[in-house]
Amino acid sequence: MPSITRRPGAQPGRPATAEAELLAAVRRLLAGGATFTELGVQAICKEAGVARSTFYIHFKDKAALLLGLGAEFTSSSFAIASSWQPQDGPEALADVFSHIVAVYREHAPVRRALAEVAAYDETVRAFWDAELQPFTAGTIALIRLEQDAGRIPADLDPVAVTRIVVPGGERAIVDQVDHGDPAADDAFTRELALTWWHGVYRRPT
Amino acid sequence: MPSITRRPGAQPGRPATAEAELLAAVRRLLAGGATFTELGVQAICKEAGVARSTFYIHFKDKAALLLGLGAEFTSSSFAIASSWQPQDGPEALADVFSHIVAVYREHAPVRRALAEVAAYDETVRAFWDAELQPFTAGTIALIRLEQDAGRIPADLDPVAVTRIVVPGGERAIVDQVDHGDPAADDAFTRELALTWWHGVYRRPT
DNA sequence: ATTGTTTTTGGACATAGTGTCCGGACAGAC
DNA sequence: GTCTGTCCGGACACTATGTCCAAAAACAAT
Numbered sequence: 001m002p003s004i005t006r007r008p009g010a011q012p013g014r015p016a017t018a019e020a021e022l023l024a025a026v027r028r029l030l031a032g033g034a035t036f037t038e039l040g041v042q043a044i045c046k047e048a049g050v051a052r053s054t055f056y057i058h059f060k061d062k063a064a065l066l067l068g069l070g071a072e073f074t075s076s077s078f079a080i081a082s083s084w085q086p087q088d089g090p091e092a093l094a095d096v097f098s099h100i101v102a103v104y105r106e107h108a109p110v111r112r113a114l115a116e117v118a119a120y121d122e123t124v125r126a127f128w129d130a131e132l133q134p135f136t137a138g139t140i141a142l143i144r145l146e147q148d149a150g151r152i153p154a155d156l157d158p159v160a161v162t163r164i165v166v167p168g169g170e171r172a173i174v175d176q177v178d179h180g181d182p183a184a185d186d187a188f189t190r191e192l193a194l195t196w197w198h199g200v201y202r203r204p205t
Numbered sequence: 206m207p208s209i210t211r212r213p214g215a216q217p218g219r220p221a222t223a224e225a226e227l228l229a230a231v232r233r234l235l236a237g238g239a240t241f242t243e244l245g246v247q248a249i250c251k252e253a254g255v256a257r258s259t260f261y262i263h264f265k266d267k268a269a270l271l272l273g274l275g276a277e278f279t280s281s282s283f284a285i286a287s288s289w290q291p292q293d294g295p296e297a298l299a300d301v302f303s304h305i306v307a308v309y310r311e312h313a314p315v316r317r318a319l320a321e322v323a324a325y326d327e328t329v330r331a332f333w334d335a336e337l338q339p340f341t342a343g344t345i346a347l348i349r350l351e352q353d354a355g356r357i358p359a360d361l362d363p364v365a366v367t368r369i370v371v372p373g374g375e376r377a378i379v380d381q382v383d384h385g386d387p388a389a390d391d392a393f394t395r396e397l398a399l400t401w402w403h404g405v406y407r408r409p410t
Numbered sequence: 411a412t413t414g415t416t417t418t419t420g421g422a423c424a425t426a427g428t429g430t431c432c433g434g435a436c437a438g439a440c
Numbered sequence: 441g442t443c444t445g446t447c448c449g450g451a452c453a454c455t456a457t458g459t460c461c462a463a464a465a466a467c468a469a470t
Contacts, residue, residue, distance in 0.1 A: 018447065037242070037325035040427065051448045056429065119321035120242035160389065160396040164377040171376035172369040184365065191365040199404025223418070245456065256419045261458065412470090419464070428455080435448070440441100 019058040021048045023068055030109035036066065036116055063121045069110050070127055077103050078134045086146060086201045094186075094193035097173070101185050104177045115174070135166045146201065153205055161200055169196070224263040226253045228273055235314035241271065241321055268326045274315050275332055282308050283339045291351060291406045299391075299398035302378070306390050309382045320379070340371045351406065358410055366405055374401070 025048035029039055041062060045052045059065045077100050084096050104111060118125040139162045146152040169192060176188045198204070230253035234244055246267060250257045264270040282305050289301050309316060323330040344367045351357040374397060381393045403409070 035325040041429090042427070051450095052428095053431085053449075054447055057447080061429085116324040119324055120240040157389075157392045157396050160381070160385075160393040161400065163380045163385070163393065164374070164397055164400055167380045168373040168377035169369070172373035175368045175372045176365070180365075180368070184362075187362045188365040188368065191362050192369055194408065195366065195369055195400070195404035197404075198408045199400035199402075203399065203403045204409055246458090247456070256421095257457095258420075258460085259418055262417080266458085413468100414470105415466100415468080417464105417466075419462100421461095423460080424458090426455105426457080429453095431452080432450095433448105435446105437446080438444090440443075 018048070018050045018054045019068075021050055022055060022058065022065060024048070025050075026065060026069060026113075027110065030113055036062070036113035063117060063124055066113060066117055066124060067127055070114055070124075070131075073103075073107050073110060073114070073131070075131055075134065078138075081135060082138045085142070086151065090193045090197040093197065094189045097189035097192050098185065101173055101177060101189060104173055105182065108177055111174075112178075132166060132170065135170075136162055139165050143200075152201065153203070156200075156203070165196055165200060223253075223255050223259045224273075226255055227260060227263065227270060229253070230255075231270060231274060232315065235318055241267070241318035268322060268329055271318060271322055271329060272332055275319055275329075275336075278308075278312050278315060278319070278336070280336055280339065283343075286340060287343045290347070291356065295398045295402040298402065299394045302394035302397050303390065306378055306382060306394060309378055310387065313382055316379075317383075337371065337375065340375075341367055344370050348405075357406065358408070361405075361408070370401055370405060 022044060025044055026036075026039070029044065029047055030036060039062070041055055042052060044062075044065075045055050059068070080099050081096050084093055114124060114128055118128045140158045143152060143156070143158040143161060147154050147156070147158070172188075172192060176185065180188060227249060230249055231241075231244070234249070234252055235241060244267070246260055247257060249267075249270075250260050264273070285304050286301050289298055319329060319333055323333045345363045348357060348361070348363040348366060352359050352361065352363070377393075377397060381390065385393060
């Protein structure tokens with residue numbers, strides 16, 4: 001059987017695109033509902049129309065490929081999120097969350113795969129931790145600044161509250177993206193903003 | 206090589222304990238820092254001192270064994286959590302969270318494995334969803350009751366807020382258990398209670 | 411003690427996937 | 441045309457899974 005030597009999607013002008021083909025294949029398979037873990041190198045290569053040996057030229061293993069996919073995600077969100085300050089009010093905070101929800105929806109399959117693999121693979125876990133770390137550091141710093149300015153009570157524990165706001169808030173956003181109606185996104189981001197506003201940034205004394 | 210026919214830990218009085226031996230072995234391996242995913246049936250059997258064929262007599266596969274381990278977890282927490290009402294005040298809520306944190310610390314390795322596998326295995330995901338579902342339903346119901354009584358504003362979205370409180374709160378607890386100092390547990394549960402109190406249950410109008 | 415029942419053993423077997431290697435084919439660039 | 445880098449396709453050793461079965465051990469009777 002002579003097989004299909006040239007993959008169909010190969011641009012004639014471009015030099016060598018097996019790598020891009022593999023990344024696109026995984027994106028496609030994930031979007032189709034597959035779980036990254038149950039996805040084998042064989043299946044990925046078949047979907048990509050690429051020889052299995054070619055896979056290992058570009059990626060050490062499946063996890064390395066996922067990190068390549070993760071690059072598409074790298075926090076454009078952080079710049080927007082860190083721009084918010086309590087002076088801007090809860091409506092502006094809701095806008096920040098709307099932006100993050102939009103990013104999460106756009107990259108939902110890849111984000112899901114990253115979270116999935118981060119639970120058992122060290123390198124992916126490190127990548128995702130690094131992704132969230134700026135939010136954690138930024139939130140702690142912001143709370144301390146507000147405490148120094150007397151706008152947040154000094155007896156509030158910044159580290160404990162940041163556990164609630166960052167990993168907790170992220171999880172809530174994931175839940176909305178995975179299970180919630182997109183039409184309800186605005187109501188959700190409003191509630192998230194108001195909960196942090198009255199629960200953390202302007203908690204009554 | 207004649208091999209060690211009888212495993213060392215076998216109680217002579219008890220009838221057939223290979224199953225318990227396997228469960229204990231996995232608990233041991235998880236507590237030793239292993240990831241459930243990277244744990245093979247072979248490794249489990251070796252640790253348990255049980256023949257590999259015996260494994261399949263008791264469990265269909267690794268996931269089935271994990272569900273057996275999950276039984277040790279089944280929500281004793283829910284009864285305590287559902288007993289709280291806003292009338293009891295935020296200090297009582299903090300006590301509820303302290304109880305949940307204690308349960309999470311006690312079963313940390315198994316809980317971690319359940320969360321890990323739930324990300325890619327359907328049956329484990331269903332088990333864990335069923336575990337959290339009472340909290341979700343209870344929180345939505347509680348908020349609606351408080352709205353009917355006029356103690357929570359009617360324009361608060363109960364479903365959206367419950368995403369924040371239940372999956373979000375659980376994630377925060379996991380973060381505290383996995384990364385936080387146990388000595389700081391009380392400070393954490395206090396902050397969690399106060400955040401939900403002022404952010405949700407007694408949000409200022 | 412002998413017998414019967416139940417559980418476990420240890421190995422065989424088919425299947426499937428991983429990671430490595432290499433000769434050869436094939437493009438675009440010079 | 442030849443060179444160069446990429447890709448193919450298959451071979452190979454290895455690891456693990458899941459199924460099966462006859463023999464052995466442990467247990468519970470009488």
